[in-house]
Amino acid sequence: MTQHKYLLNENQIPTQWYNIVPDLPAPPPPALHPGTREPAGPEDFAPLFPMELIKQEVSQDRYIDIPGGVLDIYKIWRPSPLFRAHRLEKLLDTPAKIFYKYEGVSPAGSHKPNTAVPQAFYNAQEGVRKLTTETGAGQWGSSLSFACAQFDLECEVWQVAASYRAKPYRKTMMEIWGATVHPSPSELTEYGQSLLAENPDHTGSLGIAISEAVAMAAPHDDVRYALGSVLNHVLMHQTIIGEEALLQMQMASETPDVLVGCTGGGSNFGGLSFPFLREKMKGNMNPTIRCVEPAACPSLTKGEYRYDFGDSAGMTPLMKLHTLGHSFVPDPIHAGGLRYHGMSPLVSHIYELGLVEAESIGQSECFNGALQFARTEGIVPAPEPTHAIAAAIREALRAKESGEETVILTALCGHGHLDLASYESFLAGQMIDHDLSESSIAEAMKTVPVV
C-alpha cells in the first residue's frame, strides 16, 4: 500500500538541538557592539535576553539538551509529519520524489513555536515577567503569545501597522492566547512617536517594530525581548525539524538529492537543512542545499556581505550578514515573513563558505505552484513556503526533462488559513510581481555603517 506520511511517536521526538557552529570549517564572525565596534560580550545582550539563551547564542557545544518542560509543550504538535507528495508528482508527471516536512500542525500554524516555546521557558525560569516582540505577517507574534500562555508570561507584541490593519484576525489570535498587541510605529516609544509625527499613517516595517520592541524591553529588569529568527539560538531550536526529517527519510528509505527551503531571516531553512548539512559534511549523503528567497527581497542573491544592524533604528549589535541595507523597505509582497532586509549571520556565513546555494523567485510563480499544491496535496500553504514549493516544482520539472528520479525534500513551514487574502488577490488576477528597484537597494546600502 502506498505510504503518504511518515509519522514518529512522541517518544521519538529528538531530545537535543543541533548546533552547527563547531562543525563548520571556519567560525562565524562575531557580533559587534554598535558603539565601540568591539566584539559584543554577554553583558551587551543581557538587557535583552536571558543568560541561558545568550550562552546558547555563542555555544561551541555540538548538541544542547532540550529541557523536559519544553518537550512537554512540543508534544502538543510534535513530531510533525513528513509527507510524500504523490498526487503533486502525478500532476507534474515527474519521476522525481517530492517529500515535505509539514510544520503547520502547530497551534500557531507554523514552525515558529519551535523556538517560541524554549525562549518563553528560559525567560520564565530566570524570573522574567514579560516578553516583548515584533511581528510582520503575524506568525511569530502568534507563536510567542501561545508560548507565553504556557508559562504564565505576559506578552506584548508590536505588529507592523500595514499588517495590523490588513489582518485583524492575527491580532485576535494573539489576544486569544492573552497577548497585548500594538500597531507599529506606536506612540509608546520615542522612535515610534518620531515616525508618526512625520507620517501619522506610517505603515511600519519589521525593522521599525524590532526597534520598538527592543526599546520597551531593555530598560526593565523583569522584561526581556524575543526574536523569531536571525540569531544562532533561534536557528538551533529549529533544528528539531531537520532531526525529525532525518529519521523520517530513513523510514522512507530515501536520502535527498536536493533540499530547498524558503528564507526570510533563515530559521525555517536552517532548521530543516543544518542536520542534513551535518550528514553531508560527514560524507553520509550529498544533497544540493538551496535557499529560496523572494525576488522582491533577495538578501542573499543581491545583498552584500557586510556588518549591519538587525533593526531600522540601529539599536541592535552589528552582525555580519547578507544585507540590502537596514533601511531597505521591501515591496509589499504577500509573504510578510520574508520581508526582512538581512539574512541570518549563520546562514550568510555558510553561504559564503559555499556550503549552500541560493535562488530567488517572484510571487506569481510561487502562488501558481501553491494552487497546484493545494489542489493535489490538500493543504493550503502560507505565502512564505510557496517559495519552497515553487522551487521544488522547478526541480521536479528538471527531473522530468532529464528522466532522473531526483529525491527532493522541502519544508512546508506553515498553512495559509490566515493569509487567504493573498490567494484572493492571486485568483482575481491582481497579483503584482514587483520589479526590484536596484536604486533603492543602493540607497539603503549607503546607510550601512563602515566597520
Added chain:
Amino acid sequence: MTQHKYLLNENQIPTQWYNIVPDLPAPPPPALHPGTREPAGPEDFAPLFPMELIKQEVSQDRYIDIPGGVLDIYKIWRPSPLFRAHRLEKLLDTPAKIFYKYEGVSPAGSHKPNTAVPQAFYNAQEGVRKLTTETGAGQWGSSLSFACAQFDLECEVWQVAASYRAKPYRKTMMEIWGATVHPSPSELTEYGQSLLAENPDHTGSLGIAISEAVAMAAPHDDVRYALGSVLNHVLMHQTIIGEEALLQMQMASETPDVLVGCTGGGSNFGGLSFPFLREKMKGNMNPTIRCVEPAACPSLTKGEYRYDFGDSAGMTPLMKLHTLGHSFVPDPIHAGGLRYHGMSPLVSHIYELGLVEAESIGQSECFNGALQFARTEGIVPAPEPTHAIAAAIREALRAKESGEETVILTALCGHGHLDLASYESFLAGQMIDHDLSESSIAEAMKTVPVV
C-alpha cells in the same frame, strides 16, 4: 513520561465504516415522498444521489468497506490524533481525565472531509460531472470543494448570504480548490429569485441554500447534490472518527464514563459516538452519551419529534426528526454549523430510544470554555465544538465536586482559524446570548406538515 497524544499509523486506519442501524432495538422510521406521503424508494433519491450512496442510506449491513480510492485520500490527514488534555485538567484542578479526538487536522479544518471524500468518490465512479451543495459556516463547502478537486469533479456551492458577506475567506478557500461559490438566495433559482424580489438584502439560511442546491442538481443527468450531515450515509462515513478513537482509548488504557459531542445536523456526534454506543449495547462499556446543542437552536431539547422537510422550500423527502419547524430561522450565533432547524433522523431516533441524552448551552459559556482550552491546550477551536468543550468542562467540574476520576471523551471537530471574528466579538465583550423565542418556534411548527 506523560503521554499527550495517541497516534495511529496509516496502516491502522479502519477499513470499514460502521452502520448502527442493524444494531438498534427498533428500526428508524422511513423517509416519506413529499407528495404521496408514502415511504420513499431509491427512485425518489436517484435525481439527487448516486446509487451507491442510496444503497448505503438504507443498508442493513453492519459494516461497509471503505474503497481504496477513499482510503488513499483519507491518508492526507487520517488517522487523526487523540489528545489527553493534561493542561486543561490542571487549570480546572479536576481529578477527571479529559480526552479529545481532533479532526481539525484535515485540509478543510474539520471532520467534514470524512464524508465529502467518499461522496465525491462514488459520484465520480458513476460518471457524475458536477456536485452542488450548500454551506453555512463554510466548513462543508470547503470540504466538498477539496474532495471534488481530488476526483476532477466540478463543485458549485450556495453559501448562506450572511456568511458569504461576513466570511469572504471561506469563499477564497473553496476557490483555491477550484469550486464556484454563489451567495444564497441567488438569482440562479426560481426560489432564490422569489426571495430576492421580496428582499434584495436577504441574509439567507441553511434551509434556503439546500433548496437552491437541490434545484440546480435535480434536473440534470450529470449533476448530483451532496449533503454534509443529517442523512444515514453521512453519519456512517463519520464513524471512522469513533472507530479510531476506540483504538486510541485502548492505547491509553481507558474507557469513557461520559462522551459528549456537539450536534447541528448530527454527523460529528454520530461519528464519534456510534462505535462507542455499539460497545455499550454489547456490554463492553457503559458511558453516558450526550448531545450538546446551542441554546439558540435546541432541536433535541425543545423541538418536536415529527415528520418535516430537510429544507425551507419543502423539496426534500419528509423525514421523522426532532424539529423546530423547517421555516425556523435560528438567531445569528457564531456556530453557523449548528444553525439547523432539525436533527439527523438517526440521532433523533436513538434519542427517542433513550440511548443518548441531550443538553443545550449558551454561546458565552462556550467561548469562555474555548478561551480556557486555547490557553492551555493551544488549539483554537471552531465555534461549533466550543459546545463540546463547554460540556466537557461542566463534567470536569462535577468530577471536582464529587472527587471522581471521571473519564471524559469528546471530539474537537474543527479549528477556528476562519472563525476568529467570533472570538474578536467575545473578547470585546460584545457576544450576545440570545433569548430563545418560544413564540417563533411555535410559529415555525405551524408550517410542519401533518402526516
